[in-house]
Amino acid sequence: MTESSMKVEHLTKHYPIKTGFFRTLISKETPVVHAVDDASFQIGAEEIFGLVGESGCGKTTTGKLLLRLIQPTSGKIYFQDKDITNLTPQQMRKMRQKIQVIFQDPYESLNPRMSIYDIISEPVHVLKAARSIEEIKDKVTKVMEDMGLIPPEEFLYRFPHELSGGQRQRVAIARAFILEPQFIVADEPVSMLDASIRSEVAKLILSLVGKFHISFLYITHDIALSRYMCNRIAIMYLGKIVEMGPTDDVIQSPFHPYTEALIAAVPVPDPTVKRTEIVLKGEIPSAVNPPSGCRFHTRCMYAQDTCKKEEPPLVETGKNRYLACYFPLGKE
Amino acid sequence: MQVLNVENLKMYFLTLRGWVKAVDDVSFTLDKGDSLGLAGESGCGKTSAALSILRLLPRNGKIFGGTIKFEGQDILKLGEKELRREIRWKKISTIFQGAMNALHPTTRVGDQIIESITAHENVSKKEARKRAESLLDLVGIGASRMDRYPHELSGGMKQRVIIAMSLACNPDLVIADEPTTALDVIIEAQVLKVMKDLQHKLNLSMILISHDLSMLAETCNRVAIMYAGKIVEQGDTASIYKEPLHPYTQKLVTAFPSIIGPKKELSSIHGFPPDLLNPPPACRFHPRCNYAMEICRKVEPPIVFIGPKNHSVACHLISGEKS
Numbered sequence: 001m002t003e004s005s006m007k008v009e010h011l012t013k014h015y016p017i018k019t020g021f022f023r024t025l026i027s028k029e030t031p032v033v034h035a036v037d038d039a040s041f042q043i044g045a046e047e048i049f050g051l052v053g054e055s056g057c058g059k060t061t062t063g064k065l066l067l068r069l070i071q072p073t074s075g076k077i078y079f080q081d082k083d084i085t086n087l088t089p090q091q092m093r094k095m096r097q098k099i100q101v102i103f104q105d106p107y108e109s110l111n112p113r114m115s116i117y118d119i120i121s122e123p124v125h126v127l128k129a130a131r132s133i134e135e136i137k138d139k140v141t142k143v144m145e146d147m148g149l150i151p152p153e154e155f156l157y158r159f160p161h162e163l164s165g166g167q168r169q170r171v172a173i174a175r176a177f178i179l180e181p182q183f184i185v186a187d188e189p190v191s192m193l194d195a196s197i198r199s200e201v202a203k204l205i206l207s208l209v210g211k212f213h214i215s216f217l218y219i220t221h222d223i224a225l226s227r228y229m230c231n232r233i234a235i236m237y238l239g240k241i242v243e244m245g246p247t248d249d250v251i252q253s254p255f256h257p258y259t260e261a262l263i264a265a266v267p268v269p270d271p272t273v274k275r276t277e278i279v280l281k282g283e284i285p286s287a288v289n290p291p292s293g294c295r296f297h298t299r300c301m302y303a304q305d306t307c308k309k310e311e312p313p314l315v316e317t318g319k320n321r322y323l324a325c326y327f328p329l330g331k332e
Numbered sequence: 333m334q335v336l337n338v339e340n341l342k343m344y345f346l347t348l349r350g351w352v353k354a355v356d357d358v359s360f361t362l363d364k365g366d367s368l369g370l371a372g373e374s375g376c377g378k379t380s381a382a383l384s385i386l387r388l389l390p391r392n393g394k395i396f397g398g399t400i401k402f403e404g405q406d407i408l409k410l411g412e413k414e415l416r417r418e419i420r421w422k423k424i425s426t427i428f429q430g431a432m433n434a435l436h437p438t439t440r441v442g443d444q445i446i447e448s449i450t451a452h453e454n455v456s457k458k459e460a461r462k463r464a465e466s467l468l469d470l471v472g473i474g475a476s477r478m479d480r481y482p483h484e485l486s487g488g489m490k491q492r493v494i495i496a497m498s499l500a501c502n503p504d505l506v507i508a509d510e511p512t513t514a515l516d517v518i519i520e521a522q523v524l525k526v527m528k529d530l531q532h533k534l535n536l537s538m539i540l541i542s543h544d545l546s547m548l549a550e551t552c553n554r555v556a557i558m559y560a561g562k563i564v565e566q567g568d569t570a571s572i573y574k575e576p577l578h579p580y581t582q583k584l585v586t587a588f589p590s591i592i593g594p595k596k597e598l599s600s601i602h603g604f605p606p607d608l609l610n611p612p613p614a615c616r617f618h619p620r621c622n623y624a625m626e627i628c629r630k631v632e633p634p635i636v637f638i639g640p641k642n643h644s645v646a647c648h649l650i651s652g653e654k655s
Contacts, residue, residue, distance in 0.1 A: 054516040164604035194373040200600035224589040266522035267546035
């Protein structure tokens with residue numbers, strides 16, 4: 001885990017809100033949605049890095065930024081120490097061989113009119129990564145075997161609607177892996193699957209890390225599952241990373257009040273356990289006008305005057321842990 | 333006191349390819365003030381079973397047999413008019429899946445609650461409005477939001493409006509179909525807290541349908557596990573989670589990650605849920621079961637009762653008293 005696979009510095013994405021013509025004349029600044037604000041992190045080789053947060057906190061936007069599907073407002077993205085922030089679309093196209101994506105919903109991410117063979121082989125065609133039809137066929141069958149779609153012949157000429165949810169997601173993973181990428185953005189890859197199948201696919205993803213020497217950005221809202229999947233996690237709130245560190249450390253002893261509340265909100269599959277009740281009041285404020293200072297202060301139980309005025313920076317608090325809070329828990 | 337007694341319920345859907353056996357021979361009971369969790373994977377028939385209770389079935393759905401006794405009255409024998417006037421919403425109400433879509437987008441939320449009151453009871457609009465206001469207070473939204481439109485409210489608030497609406501006519505039984513799946517964890521915790529508090533306060537009976545066993549573990553005192561249109565196991569929540577008997581339940585209970593306690597390996601079940609057009613013969617779980625024996629492929633396991641806790645299971649591995 002010494003060398004880094006993906007590194008971002010001060011990554012920011014603001015979406016301008018479209019206003020009418022006259023509005024633009026009156027007001028100087030167009031309002032923006034602060035989707036991601038000043039995010040910095042590093043993902044090591046063969047590491048699964050989890051990005052955890054509620055919907056609308058900017059975790060998917062971060063994933064899209066790393067894929068360069070959208071252009072960041074500011075900040076830098078390095079892939080294997082190469083700055084990819086300003087690559088041209090042509091250069092990026094070559095890069096995409098190494099950076100792939102798995103989407104959340106295998107019911108929507110697969111074209112219903114393409115056979116499984118066509119779906120999995122499409123990236124090869126697009127990037128002209130094979131010389132002959134035979135080579136493509138070999139690649140497809142091999143990657144299907146790796147993903148547990150066995151025997152491949154049985155699936156090759158079927159269509160997505162003939163497969164179950166778990167099989168479809170395996171097809172989506174196979175499509176991402178056929179070009180032998182080195183980095184994958186997985187956007188909630190198992191949240192649409194049924195419980196009995198979810199853990200199977202989750203285990204598959206875990207096994208791929210060592211087998212293909214690959215690293216992941218794992219985007220999820222399920223902090224309980226991230227405990228099983230990720231080496232390190234970052235907790236996002238309203239476009240900001242509030243806490244980051246090794247998964248077990250963060251979950252066992254969260255420092256940020258938001259992390260604590262997020263953990264406390266997860267139901268426990270054990271009726272005899274009484275979890276501590278920390279139910280946050282209210283809901284996530286708007287990302288157009290995020291609260292001043294610490295963005296969490298409006299819902300924080302421990303908020304003081306400083307939190308309203310100044311924004312806490314994300315600083316290292318010891319052994320690989322980062323925190324953006326003036327009054328961390330457990331540290332009086 | 334028994335509020336609901338469902339016996340041998342069969343509900344099939346007619347499709348172009350034949351009858352889909354969505355609910356096949358399902359029996360369960362619900363006591364006053366109890367909450368029953370109906371758990372299972374998607375397509376296992378849990379929603380169909382609940383909709384049968386209200387007889388809110390799509391046109392191609394047909395109830396083929398069984399009885400649904402609600403407070404001693406067989407719902408299946410009632411006429412449509414009687415059912416609509418006397419039972420639906422007044423006695424049994426529902427919280428539908430996805431509150432985002434369950435509200436009328438161009439009617440103020442207060443008016444929607446008022447409408448559900450005046451449609452069923454002979455009260456003046458003024459009185460209905462008063463009741464709607466107190467309902468919104470009850471679910472923690474506040475009467476000040478009576479005149480808001482649904483799009484002005486967030487997902488969690490909309491779901492609470494739906495809960496308020498389901499309580500509009502003081503029902504005895506509330507059926508909640510995946511009430512929190514569309515919500516974030518923190519909002520989910522808020523909504524579940526409201527539901528739990530109300531259930532205790534009003535002594536409601538509740539049926540909660542969900543695929544999320546962790547959520548049911550915290551909210552229900554009884555759980556029934558469904559697989560492929562049948563209930564394979566039911567019992568007190570503690571005994572289902574601590575001493576699951578059916579191989580499917582055992583796998584399902586340990587398939588959910590826990591945020592606390594030691595990190596146990598997550599179990600998974602090979603294969604996938606069966607097609608209900610042609611379900612596997614005999615025990616429907618046998619193609620995916622690690623303990624499947626010869627008899628599992630030939631004879632359907634009867635439901636047997638174990639111990640004093642009202643725990644029942646349908647599996648050849650388990651011997652117990654037959655009903």
